[in-house]
Amino acid sequence: MQKERLISLDVFRGFTILLMTIVNNPGSWAHIYPPLEHAEWNGCTPTDLVFPFFIFIMGTAVPFAMPSKHFDLAVFNKIVVRSLRIFCLGLFLNYFSRIQILSLEGVPLLLLRLLITFAVAYALLGNFSLKIKTYLVFLILAALLFLAYSGISAYQDVRLPGVLQRIGIVYFFSSLLYLKTNLKTQLLVAAVILLAYWGLMALVPVPEFGAPNFEKGTNLAAWIDNSLLNGHLWASSKTWDPEGILSTLPAIATGILGMFIGQILNLQNTKIEIVKKIGIIGIVLVVLGLIWNTVFPINKSLWTSSYVLYTAGIAALCLTFLYYIIDVANYKKWTKLFLIWGVNPMIVFFFSGIIPRALSAIKINNPEIPSEEINLQKFIYDFNIVPIFSNPLNASLFYALSYAVFWSVILWIFYKYKLIFKV
Template sequence: MTKDRLISLDIFRGLTILLMTIVNNPGSWATVYPPLLHSEWHGCTPTDLVFPFFIFIMGVAISFAMPTKAYDNTTFNKIFTRSLRMVCLGIFFNFFGKIQLFGLEGIPLVFGRLVITAIVGYALMGNFNAKIKTYLAVSIFFIYLILSYIGIEEYKIVRLPGVLQRIGIVYFIASLLYLKTTQRTQLLIAIGLLLGYWAVMTLVPALGFEITNLEKGTNLAAWVDSILLKGHMWETTNTWDPEGILSTIPSIATGIIGLLIGQLLNNSVLKTEKAKKMFIIGIILIVLGQIWNLVFPINKALWTSSFVLYTAGLATLTLSILYYCIDIANYKKGTKLFLIWGVNPMIVFFLSEIIPQAMVMISFPNPKTPTENINLLDYLYVAGVKPFFNNEMNASLVFALLYVGLWSIMLAYFYKKKMYFKV
């Protein structure tokens, strides 16, 4: 750990990615406690906080990663390449399950996909010189586009948007704003984005609809996705994408709010004053978000302006409390687990998405009903965890916690060996 790291921010990141791992890996999606699911549409559950918290934390971290605002071609290339590497890692999640190799099937195909994963992961997270990093990222990105649009059957409907893709885009824009604009300009841009998105979503109807609406599949954001991302959206709907094009615009404001908080933390004001200011800002943002919710409902899938203010307020409030307890009061007891998660988020992001996919691809006859097949992931849950619980929701949660435990062991090893995986 370097001296200039903000420990409370690392721990906040660790808490967030640990929660992400829990909600993404239940034993069974049919038996999950409601707070560990996304809200059906309007509203906000604890699970809905994970993504905006990541973007907020990334925004805060920018001013720590670039303490001096020295802008030149080298700096731009570094920002561009890091952004593109995140985008490419995110897109690979969507390609993984569709990769075909020389007619292979079953375990040989899964093994081949994992070999390609290792190659792509090394290319996008390996520590090369700047030119090689850029060359590899650009090459991989164009390979994705070619495969997606050249007409190959397996890739005609591969999804292109995603969580890491949005994070990469927001990182690129927020970093440039940090280097090229003042805090006042950054604030005005964030306000403009939120007001503009509200106006567009509530005043401009989607083509084919006489009035505007914020319903699934028929709002303006869904229409934009259906035109520009046709065939490459979220497979569950195939009519809109929760990380689509138009809804990415207000997420930039989430990153800017984090950026402004990061600059507050980096100024020369007393630490206690910083914590107090963050706490007050957090409360104000939450209140404003709830007020805006009355006319522009809090909605993660649409990333509404009220959702931005509400979640950024909760993130600011949380960080202010962690900052006071850890960086001011120096109370760190019980935080080591979250720290080891927080300093190595990218490897968790990448492999925690790949490993479950690979396990689902490995199937065999179900020992209890040999006429039916069961995949490895389901078998581990049904045979290894579920029989020990009467409450299936508890069983499903424990399965996720066991997965978190395995990751904790790996991350503790990486932390001990000072192995940090970055884009």
């Protein structure tokens, strides 16, 4: 049995996924307002808060989804299957543009890719029995991993890590910790993870590179990524991955801190007392993160321990504000937009990544240079949006906001007809 949904948490999730959609879909990656860009390396912009917020929210939701803390083999199987379904959704995103069948190309190939995509989405998001879900998720996972290491040229360098993959892993460990341990043990595990990660990154020499460091491509996390996932890493770096193996460990701590806040929200205290507690915790976490930043820089790509504390603290403060406004002051009229985004996060996460890939796969003649082809996304942006604006930053932002409006309409229809797609 699940507890009644906490509106403020759904609104927070909706705001986060909406912001993610905007920052991931500019009209031009060359023209982005600074707050909508990731920090170059160390540091934290509003965009760098999106991913940890989502993991924090997921952790916060765990006590609401599993209030009884009952644990048996059936519960364990559900956790495993849900984790792998999330993992496979993210993994398939990396495969979409690689799918090759015989000699198909152009629109026929795109249609086939979309057909396969809907089949995979139905298999992973469909409301089947646990037994069927288990068969389907292991079949899809086995097929994707086989292709990655099959030697087929189209898949030999496909990326294996990713955002949803990390979320699936964090969900698995966070859920098990919640069901099998008490709050004190959970916080102890989080502390050990953060200290151990700092120790590994700051004190262990890096094979082939020498002294411990926190620089791009030469740190311990990068070396582990390149050693274990060589050829299957982020295309922009090739030798390391921002969602890599070692840096996923501190992300688990982000999930645990979210569970900490979720358990406070479930206390039999007055709502004002809960607001005070979460607010104080948020401030403490932010301060601790800033202090740790002096020796272990806040860094999203490395998911440093200081980054975990800092972003979890800001997330706690944001949730405190929303909880007070919505659940204490009962001011809810403005929440509908964020609610429709918050109750259907996975469908947006998955298909908002598919649509740009599909648009990029459709080639048309360049109106300015007929002998040259451009993709449909570039055509829409360059010839229908850019001419309207004198500032390219505004044009790029308008495209992103238009895409968000497009998704808002879809999600409003889902919400109206009570269509909620759960993993």
